[in-house]
Structure formats: structure tokens, C-alpha cells
Amino acid sequence: MPADxxxxxxxxxxxxxxxxxxxxxxxxxxxxxxxxxVGGVYISAGEEAIAVGSAAALEADDVIAPSHRxxxxxxMKGITPKEYLAQYLGxxxxxxxxxxxxxxxxxxxxxxxxxxxxxxxxxxxxAGVGLAFKLRRERRVVAAFFGDGASSxxxxxxxxxxxxxxxxxLVFICHNNQYAYSTPLERQMAIEHVADRAKAYGMxxxxxxxxxxxxxxxxxxxxxxxxxxxxxxxxxxGKTMRMRxxxxxxxxxxxxxxxxxxxxxxxxxDRFGAYLRERQILDDxxxxxxxxxxxxxxxxxxxxxxxxxxxxxxxxxxxxxxS
Amino acid sequence: xxxxxxxxxxxALWEEMDRDDQVFMLGQDIGVYGGAFKVTKGxxxxxxxxxVIDTPLSESAIVGAAIGAALMGMRPVVEMQFADFISxxxxxxxxxxxxxxxxLGEPVPLVIRAPYGGGIHAGPYHSQSPEAWxxxxxxxxxxxxxxxxxxxxxxxxxxxxxNPVIYFEHKYLYRHxxxxxxDGDDLVPIGKAExxxxxxxxxxxxxxxxxxxxxxxAEKLMPEGIDLEVVDLRTLQPLDMxxxxxxxxxxxxxxxVHEAPKTGGIGGDIAARLAEEAFHYLDAPILRVAAxxxxxxxxxxxxxxxxxxxxxxxxxxxxxxxx
Numbered sequence: 001m002p003a004d005x006x007x008x009x010x011x012x013x014x015x016x017x018x019x020x021x022x023x024x025x026x027x028x029x030x031x032x033x034x035x036x037x038v039g040g041v042y043i044s045a046g047e048e049a050i051a052v053g054s055a056a057a058l059e060a061d062d063v064i065a066p067s068h069r070x071x072x073x074x075x076m077k078g079i080t081p082k083e084y085l086a087q088y089l090g091x092x093x094x095x096x097x098x099x100x101x102x103x104x105x106x107x108x109x110x111x112x113x114x115x116x117x118x119x120x121x122x123x124x125x126x127a128g129v130g131l132a133f134k135l136r137r138e139r140r141v142v143a144a145f146f147g148d149g150a151s152s153x154x155x156x157x158x159x160x161x162x163x164x165x166x167x168x169x170l171v172f173i174c175h176n177n178q179y180a181y182s183t184p185l186e187r188q189m190a191i192e193h194v195a196d197r198a199k200a201y202g203m204x205x206x207x208x209x210x211x212x213x214x215x216x217x218x219x220x221x222x223x224x225x226x227x228x229x230x231x232x233x234x235x236x237x238g239k240t241m242r243m244r245x246x247x248x249x250x251x252x253x254x255x256x257x258x259x260x261x262x263x264x265x266x267x268x269x270d271r272f273g274a275y276l277r278e279r280q281i282l283d284d285x286x287x288x289x290x291x292x293x294x295x296x297x298x299x300x301x302x303x304x305x306x307x308x309x310x311x312x313x314x315x316x317x318x319x320x321x322x323s
Numbered sequence: 324x325x326x327x328x329x330x331x332x333x334x335a336l337w338e339e340m341d342r343d344d345q346v347f348m349l350g351q352d353i354g355v356y357g358g359a360f361k362v363t364k365g366x367x368x369x370x371x372x373x374x375v376i377d378t379p380l381s382e383s384a385i386v387g388a389a390i391g392a393a394l395m396g397m398r399p400v401v402e403m404q405f406a407d408f409i410s411x412x413x414x415x416x417x418x419x420x421x422x423x424x425x426x427l428g429e430p431v432p433l434v435i436r437a438p439y440g441g442g443i444h445a446g447p448y449h450s451q452s453p454e455a456w457x458x459x460x461x462x463x464x465x466x467x468x469x470x471x472x473x474x475x476x477x478x479x480x481x482x483x484x485x486n487p488v489i490y491f492e493h494k495y496l497y498r499h500x501x502x503x504x505x506d507g508d509d510l511v512p513i514g515k516a517e518x519x520x521x522x523x524x525x526x527x528x529x530x531x532x533x534x535x536x537x538x539x540x541a542e543k544l545m546p547e548g549i550d551l552e553v554v555d556l557r558t559l560q561p562l563d564m565x566x567x568x569x570x571x572x573x574x575x576x577x578x579x580v581h582e583a584p585k586t587g588g589i590g591g592d593i594a595a596r597l598a599e600e601a602f603h604y605l606d607a608p609i610l611r612v613a614a615x616x617x618x619x620x621x622x623x624x625x626x627x628x629x630x631x632x633x634x635x636x637x638x639x640x641x642x643x644x645x646x
Contacts, residue, residue: 100426107427108394114427118418124384125419128391128399135347135373135397155414158384165379320461321561322430322485 001214001275004221006056008281014056014213015276016290018269021048021072023294024081027302028088032248036306037088039101044069046211046243049268050175052076053216054143054236057224063111065126065144067119068103069175069242073145078110081297085305093304098311099319119150123159123172130168130233141169141224149180151194160235164201169227171220172235175210177242182254195237203233210238211268214275241266324504329497331471331504332436333362335478336400338507340370343398346482349376349385350402350436359404360438360497382411386435390420390487393433398482406439406491407451420487421462430485434478440532440582441630442495446621452531452583452614454491454559458592464513465559467491469534471502473557476511484513491559493532500535516563518570522552524644526570527636528593529580530556537580539633540640549644559589567593568601575606576643580636585613607646612639 003011025043032041044051051072055064064073071084079095087094087105095105095114106114113122113129126144133140150156151174163170174194178185191197198205204226208219216238223234241263245252276282326334339346347370348363354377357364367375378385382403389399403409409416416435423431441450457463464486468474474492481488519534520541527537534555541551554570556563571577577597579590594609612631620629 096426097428100422104426108429113391113394114423114429116418116422118414121387121414121419124387124415125391125394127384128388128393129395130391131388132392132395132397135392155383155387158379158381159387161379162381162384162388166376319425319428321464322424322432 001212002218003214004218006214006217010056011276011281012286014052014217015272015282017052017072017076018048018213018272019290019294020075020081020297021052022269023298024084024301025071027298028085029248031088031302038090041088041248042068042103043244043248044071046263046267047175047177047240048072049213049272050173050210050216050238050240051145053213054145054173054220057217057221058141058143061111062141062143062224063113063126063129065113065122065129065142066106066115067122067145067147067150067175068115069147069177070145073143074112077112079105079107079112081301082304085301086308089305089308090310091305091308092311093308120146120153120155120159124155124162127159127163127168127170130163130170131166133169134166139228141171141227143171143173143220143224145173145175147180148174148176148178148185148188148194149183151197152188160197160201160203160233163233164203167230167232170233171223171227172233173220174235174237175240176237177240178259179242179255181246181250193237195235198235203235205235205237207237207239210240211266211271213268213272325501326471326504327498328471328474328493328500329360329362331475332478332492334504335475336363336366339479339482340366340374345396346398346400347374347376348400348402349378349389351378351380351404353377353402358402360494363402382408383415386412386415387419389433390415390423390431393431394429398432400434400436400482403435403437405449406437406453407448409435409437409453413456416457416463416487416489417460421460424486425462431487432485433487434481435487435489437489437491438494439491440493440495441619441626442532444621444623444626447618450619452581455583455588457489458560458589462487463560464488465491466513466557467493467531467559468511468557469493469496469519469531469555470500472504472509473511473555475504476509477513477557479508480510480513483510488513491531495532511557514558514561514563516554516556516558516566518552518566519555520551520553522550523574524550525576525578525640526552526554526574527578527580527640528554528556528567528570530559531582533580533582533631536631536633537636540636543633543637544640544644547641549641551640562593564596564600567597571597571601572604575604576646577605578610578612578639578643580612580631582614582631584616585611586616588613607643610639610643612636
């Protein structure tokens with residue numbers, strides 16, 4: 001794991017956000033199974049390192065354009081567990097006040113562009129945020145996330161081309177998690193690495209072990225630094241595995257069991273935990289303290305969301321236009 | 324001073340760019356070339372390449388990038404080379420721009436200039452009137468001026484509006500119509516129709532290039548004692564039902580005229596609303612004059628047959644007046 005100059009405190013922060021992501025999503029999955037959440041539930045289990053490692057490489061005023069398995073990055077940008085849970089429950093206290101659900105939230109004032117369902121749609125928007133930075137001479141970067149499936153869409157192509165031509169301060173970050181819903185990679189593309197597409201746009205393409213949070217962090221930090229200095233965009237591909245269904249209704253029976261077994265051995269949190277223990281940054285006492293803090297935070301979030309009011313039906317028409 | 328419709332658009336852009344340095348333009352061939360219709364000729368020299376941005380041929384990325392810049396508080400004005408090509412950016416317009424404020428409370432101050440309409444012998448892909456595609460979508464404002472004064476005043480209002488506005492500028496009118504405009508700020512409020520010709524027999528509810536044709540029909544019918552009232556919608560979304568209803572309550576007879584196909588057109592919705600809200604004032608059925616349900620044809624003979632004009636409007640208006 002390339003630790004670069006990451007301090008122990010930062011390393012523990014990364015560990016904390018990896019665990020918070022997994023814990024929150026597990027909790028949401030349980031609520032779904034209990035029938036306490038309506039609609040889809042999208043889990044990033046097994047690929048948290050891409051979101052968290054990338055966000056850990058950014059500066060505070062950088063912007064992210066998350067995809068649907070980037071809870072870790074959203075949390076690191078300041079979206080709170082309470083807001084996340086309230087969003088899933090369709091409550092007024094969610095970031096969309098019940099107007100939208102599950103992973104479709106954001107807050108541009110905190111540097112999070114709200115994700116929407118059509119894949120790759122956020123990539124051109126992210127390019128536009130980068131364009132604004134460039135025009136205003138602000139040394140800020142946009143990290144734009146997407147999956148292997150989204151890389152087949154036209155908006156992926158248009159955004160990467162535009163960003164490269166205009167030398168925009170973007171880092172395009174791919175979760176290559178082997179499946180887009182039920183569609184395996186070989187039916188998605190005729191090339192081996194999503195990062196190979198970078199060559200067509202005249203930008204660097206880097207493939208990293210997406211389950212190595214520090215490898216992700218290092219690759220994104222290098223790309224962000226180049227972008228910040230006016231060197232234009234980079235495509236970073238993290239190889240990982242979607243360990244659950246597309247959403248929680250999907251048992252993913254189309255995924256061969258051996259794939260999951262192999263990838264389970266590469267679990268990013270287990271690996272990072274072992275690394276921290278090896279370096280004596282983490283021990284049982286600290287791990288327990290973190291776990292206690294996490295369960296408290298998660299249960300408080302659930303309680304907050306469940307106690308929050310639903311939006312009122314009479315407010316349905318409000319907010320179509322800005323005034 | 325009398326200026327052309329095209330010059331009015333140009334003046335609005337120039338004055339708004341001059342007034343607010345957050346206003347910038349992006350589109351295909353708008354810089355060095357000055358735009359396919361030369362609307363932005365001379366802008367590059369005055370405002371420079373950072374505010375007059377020539378983009379790759381990428382409608383979706385152009386609109387997406389404009390949305391991103393708008394989220395950062397800038398005021399992008401996109402030039403679609405032809406309104407027909409907005410289909411390539413449809414997803415960004417209807418899924419990203421239109422819903423952003425309702426979902427997240429984040430304004431998207433974006434203007435898309437869409438040169439539309441026929442009568443220029445340009446065939447199926449350079450002549451369409453696609454406003455109905457967007458009329459159905461909540462969160463967008465749609466304007467379609469018919470005179471130089473409205474063209475200038477509505478574009479200024481659109482640029483200052485905090486919402487995504489599609490500005491339908493009629494290509495036939497560019498150089499075929501001249502009129503007085505005030506110097507400086509003479510904003511035409513979005514959402515306000517205007518009675519272009521008061522009359523007592525029949526309300527002709529129309530917009531864009533059909534305003535002139537409807538005024539022509541009114542002249543033709545004058546000697547017969549048929550006195551048409553021509554209501555120019557100017558804004559298609561949100562519709563100014565107050566002005567429409569006031570006119571129909573006065574005349575008791577209504578027809579809707581547009582260049583876009585009748586099937587699924589805006590006229591159908593206006594007719595339905597009149598049936599719902601003005602039934603008791605009506606002395607005759609509501610009629611529509613619009614293009615047939617075919618693709619826009621190329622040959623001048625077919626085009627003439629396809630497009631509504633003063634004669635066709637007069638024919639229907641006479642029917643209605645004598646009902």
C-alpha cells in the first residue's frame with residue numbers, strides 16, 4: 001500500500017470512513033429487509049475503497065460528482081449519516097425533502113453534485129463545474145465517479161472528450177466492479193481496462209487495485225495535482241467487485257460464486273485494517289473505540305430519520321421553479 | 324430605431340455579457356465563425372475566448388457543462404446550432420436541468436438558445452419546432468418571441484432568470500422581420516402573453532412565426548367584418564392562462580395556431596384547458612391550425628403545403644366566426 005506521506009491520523013480517518021460506509025449501508029439493507037425502507041437500496045460493500053480513497057485525496061473545496069456507490073465520498077464531503085438515512089426514508093429532513101430517494105442526493109454548497117439515475121449524466125455536469133473553476137482561476141478540482149456500465153454511454157465519451165479538449169481540472173474515477181446490473185464486463189466492452197479508453201481522449205489512463213484504499217488515494221492525488229496545475233483530466237480506473245446485487249432486491253444469482261469468494265479475500269476494509277495493525281496504528285482498543293462510535297452514530301441517524309416528519313402532500317407543487 | 328429580430332437577439336446577448344461577467348456563451352462555431360446564423364459575430368473579439376467558447380460537437384456535453392457552470396453560479400448561454408439537435412442533449416435538459424431545483428433546491432440559471440422553425444427550405448433536421456417535447460416537462464421555462472422587441476426583452480429576462488430557459492428563436496424571423504426596440508433594458512417578463520391585435524370575433528392564440536401569419540389573416544378578414552384578436556403567448560411555459568382566458572371570455576371563440584405538428588402539440592393542451600376553464604364562454608368549438616403529423620418535408624412545394632400560413636388561418640377563422 002503506497003502510504004505516501006499520509007499521517008496516522010489521516011489513515012485512521014480513512015479507516016473510519018470505510019467502516020462508517022459499510023456500517024450505514026448494512027443498516028439500510030437491514031431496514032429494507034424489515035420493510036422500513038421503500039424503493040431501491042444500493043450498497044457499495046467491497047468497493048468502499050474507491051470512494052473513500054478518492055475523497056481522501058481531495059482538498060476541502062474540491063467538488064465531487066458521485067455515482068450510486070460513492071457513499072464514502074459523500075460522507076467525507078460532509079453529508080451526514082442523519083441526512084443519508086432521512087433521504088432513504090423519504091423524510092422532509094433528507095437532502096431532497098422527499099422529492100427524490102435513496103442515493104439521489106447532494107448539496108452543491110458542500111461540493112457534492114446530486115446523483116441522478118441516468119448513468120454518466122453527471123460527467124458533463126462535472127466538466128462544467130471544472131470549467132467554472134478554470135474560468136474563475138480557482139485552483140479547484142472535480143472528482144467525477146462512474147461505473148464500468150456508464151462508460152458505454154455517450155455522455156461518458158462527450159464529457160471526457162470535452163474535458164480533455166478544454167484541459168479542465170477533472171479526475172474521472174471508474175468503479176470497475178465487473179457487473180452493470182446483470183451485464184458482465186465482456187458484454188459491456190471489448191477491451192480489458194476502462195482506463196484504456198483514456199488514450200482515445202488524449203488523457204492519461206491509470207488502472208489501480210480498487211480494493212487498496214491507499215493505491216486509489218495515491219492515483220487520485222497524483223491526477224488531482226496535475227489537474228490543479230492546469231495539466232488537464234485523468235481517467236483513473238479502480239478494479240473491484242460488486243459484492244451484492246445491483247440493488248438489494250437483486251440476489252445476483254448470475255454472478256459465479258467463485259468470483260465472490262476470490263474477491264472476498266481482497267476485502268478492502270479487512271486489508272486496510274490488517275495494514276494499520278501491521279504498522280501499529282490500529283489495535284484492538286482503538287478498533288473497539290471506533291466501532292462503538294460508529295454504532296452510536298448509525299443508531300442516532302436511524303432514530304433521527306425515523307422520528308423525522310414526512311413531507312406534506314400539500315407541498316407537492318412547491319419548488320418546481322427557483323424564484 | 325428599427326432592427327431585425329436577429330439583431331435584437333445579438334443586442335440582448337451583447338448587453339447582458341457587458342453587464343454581468345458571469346454571463347458566458349458556449350456552443351458550436353459561435354466564436355471564430357460567429358455562429359451558424361452569425362448571431363454571435365464579433366463577440367469573440369469583444370469578450371474573448373473564455374466567454375465565447377467554441378466547443379466540440381457534443382450537444383449533451385455542452386448542455387451538461389452549462390448546467391455545471393450554472394450550479395457554480397455562472398450564467399451560461401448555450402447556442403444549439405439548430406433546435407433539431409437538442410434531441411442529442413434531451414437527457415441533460417429534462418433529467419438534469421429541469422429537476423435540479425425541485426429535487427435539491429439548487430437553481431440552474433441556464434439559457435439554451437434554440438434556432439427553430441421552417442420556411443427556410445432546410446428539410447427535416449433543420450426546420451423542426453420541438454417546443455412540445457419540453458412543454459411536458461416540469462421545471463423548464465419556454466419562451467418563443469415573435470418580434471424584435473420581445474426577442475430582446477425575453478432573452479434578457481431569460482439570462483437573468485434563475486431557472487433553465489429554452490429560448491426558441493425563429494430562423495425565418497431572423498432577417499424577415501424588423502421592429503423598434505428600446506435602448507438598454509426593456510425586459511419582457513417571462514410568463515406574460517401579449518395581445519398583438521385586439522379584436523372582437525375570434526381569439527387566435529399563437530406564438531413565434533405564426534403571430535405574423537395570424538396578423539396577416541386578420542387583415543384578410545377585416546373586409547368581411549371578422550375581427551380577429553391575436554394573442555401572442557411569448558412564453559409557452561408557464562402559460563399565461565389569465566391573458567388567454569380574458570381574451571376568450573371576450574370573443575367567445577378560440578383557435579390555437581402553431582407551426583409545430585398538431586398531434587401532441589401545445590395547442591391541444593391549450594384547447595383542453597379552455598374546455599375545462601372557459602366552456603361557458605365558448606360559442607363555438609375550439610379549433611387548431613397546425614402542421615400535419617408528418618416529418619418536416621424538404622421540397623419547397625411540400626414545405627408550403629406543410630406550414631400553416633395566413634390563408635389557412637383565415638379559412639379556419641372564418642369558419643369559426645360563422646359557426
